[in-house]
Amino acid sequence: MKRMNGFLKWLLVSVAIVAGFLLFFAGNFFLIPEIQEMRFASAVKSQVNAADTLAGKDEMLKMRKQVDLLNVKIDKLTPGGAFLIINTTDNSFRLFKNSELIRRGKCSTGSLIQLEVDSTRSYTFETPKGALTVKSKITDPIWRKPDWAFIEEGLPVPSPNHASRYERGVLGDYALALGDGYLIHGTLYQRLLGLPVTHGCIRLADEDLEVVYKNLQVGSKVFIY
Amino acid sequence: MKDFFKKYRKYVLGVVVFWSVLLVLFLVNLIFSVGRVNNYASENGIKNDSTLVTDNWSNAEFQNLMKEKLWLEQQLQLAKSDSFSIGINLKDSIIQVQLKGTVLFQTKIMEQSPARFYMNTGKGTYMNVFGEIARIQSGNANASKRPIKKVVAPPIGTEKPVSKTDTTKAEPIQWIFTTSNQMQVVITGVQQSADSTFHASEGKDLFNYRLKNGFSSLFSKKYTATLYLWINDNDAKSIYRALPEQSKFIFRN
Numbered sequence: 188m189k190r191m192n193g194f195l196k197w198l199l200v201s202v203a204i205v206a207g208f209l210l211f212f213a214g215n216f217f218l219i220p221e222i223q224e225m226r227f228a229s230a231v232k233s234q235v236n237a238a239d240t241l242a243g244k245d246e247m248l249k250m251r252k253q254v255d256l257l258n259v260k261i262d263k264l265t266p267g268g269a270f271l272i273i274n275t276t277d278n279s280f281r282l283f284k285n286s287e288l289i290r291r292g293k294c295s296t297g298s299l300i301q302l303e304v305d306s307t308r309s310y311t312f313e314t315p316k317g318a319l320t321v322k323s324k325i326t327d328p329i330w331r332k333p334d335w336a337f338i339e340e341g342l343p344v345p346s347p348n349h350a351s352r353y354e355r356g357v358l359g360d361y362a363l364a365l366g367d368g369y370l371i372h373g374t375l376y377q378r379l380l381g382l383p384v385t386h387g388c389i390r391l392a393d394e395d396l397e398v399v400y401k402n403l404q405v406g407s408k409v410f411i412y
Numbered sequence: 413m414k415d416f417f418k419k420y421r422k423y424v425l426g427v428v429v430f431w432s433v434l435l436v437l438f439l440v441n442l443i444f445s446v447g448r449v450n451n452y453a454s455e456n457g458i459k460n461d462s463t464l465v466t467d468n469w470s471n472a473e474f475q476n477l478m479k480e481k482l483w484l485e486q487q488l489q490l491a492k493s494d495s496f497s498i499g500i501n502l503k504d505s506i507i508q509v510q511l512k513g514t515v516l517f518q519t520k521i522m523e524q525s526p527a528r529f530y531m532n533t534g535k536g537t538y539m540n541v542f543g544e545i546a547r548i549q550s551g552n553a554n555a556s557k558r559p560i561k562k563v564v565a566p567p568i569g570t571e572k573p574v575s576k577t578d579t580t581k582a583e584p585i586q587w588i589f590t591t592s593n594q595m596q597v598v599i600t601g602v603q604q605s606a607d608s609t610f611h612a613s614e615g616k617d618l619f620n621y622r623l624k625n626g627f628s629s630l631f632s633k634k635y636t637a638t639l640y641l642w643i644n645d646n647d648a649k650s651i652y653r654a655l656p657e658q659s660k661f662i663f664r665n
Contacts, residue, residue: 196420196423199423200423200426200427203427203430203431204427204430207427207430207431207434208434210434211434211437211438212626214438215438215441215626216622216623216626217619217622219441219442219445220622222442222445222446223445223446223448223449223635224526226446226449226450227449227452227453227635227637228526228528228531230449230450230453230458231453231458231530231531231532231533231537232531232532232533243468246468246474247473247474247477250474250477250478250481251477253481254477254480254481254484257481257484257485257488258484260484260488261484261487261488261491261513264488264491264512264513264514265513265514265515266514270514272516272517274517274650275653276646276649276650276653276654277646277649277650298561299558299559299560299561300560300561300562300563301560301561301562301563302563302565303562303563303564303565304565311560313558316496316654317494317511318494318511318512318514338565339563339565339566340566341565341566341567341568341569341570342568343568408514410511410514410516412496412509412511412516412517412650412653412654
């Protein structure tokens, strides 16, 4: 009985101490931030001046006109004609024409693999981000394989104009050049669309590529983020 | 009951003293915490000011037009830059990424906390805090902006190893950043649930965030107004990876 009483005593004290700490931390971690937010909300709240609640009709009209003008200026910044937006995180594309969305779908963009050849040389397969433009349009494109295409296969790198550098039929029916060797083109690996698997180029499905090719012109904007 | 207290007087007194000490510490922290909010308000030009009679700011429709005008003017300014920038529009509940005047995409804010952030401010306060384009000054996230994978080129004559594309579902992103106009934004990604719906667990995420940051905030000497936002996880990751480290930032409510 004495032992039981002793145990109960220490149990109650321990529970009281633990409860105290829990309440203390709960108060500091949760209650104080709430109180801070309430205090902040009241600090930023302005006193409403009742005499000022009615704005004149002229002032209202003037302000609306200014806003409308700004909206027109902003709209003019969006490219007229067709432009393409590529999401490299989601591997998706949206094609716009005259600010209307006309097509969307999956694509493949850079794999973000860094191929390390030796201590001084490496290749990073990344699709460049920013506002690019279509530099040229190509039908039945032939792929001129760069050095990394051989290196990553464990093959010796041939001379610049060797026949093994040229491969037909792997880029689809069309290609759009974006500069610096980056292309929008087709792919044999349709099942990989939606995944980041390329060496930097943008791959589209055959039907999507045809629509994009027919709508984008040389000089059309391609936004990549 | 009397006998109980008589018998265990020592222990009851000890517990009461212990709880009193904790209560005092809590109250001291509370006073200092509220003081930090007041310091933050005064340092950032936040005043409980009454609007000027000629200003029309307290007219809700006019105020909205003035905020809209500021928002559009800032977008025009951002269009001159070659860099991606982010805009948070609490009035329309959207976050957008823009480049050279073109809004590349917008995503709906599913939930926000607090529900009224910088609401009912005076014109002076609003212009002090949001009148100029701000910048993201520092940030961290549980994801990488450029998740580069290093692969060693196979020696000549050996076969290229078959690379497996990682299709495991990554955890939702939580991205926290502070801006040059002294606000903190916490963006939490919301993934699609098993029934194909999106459901932001605002309460649970806030609880976890405060639990994780409780100790650091306990000893923090500064208060920063914090806005918590929940958006689609894919969009959150897209925004995070699109923006450079210190991108420009605009806001309206």
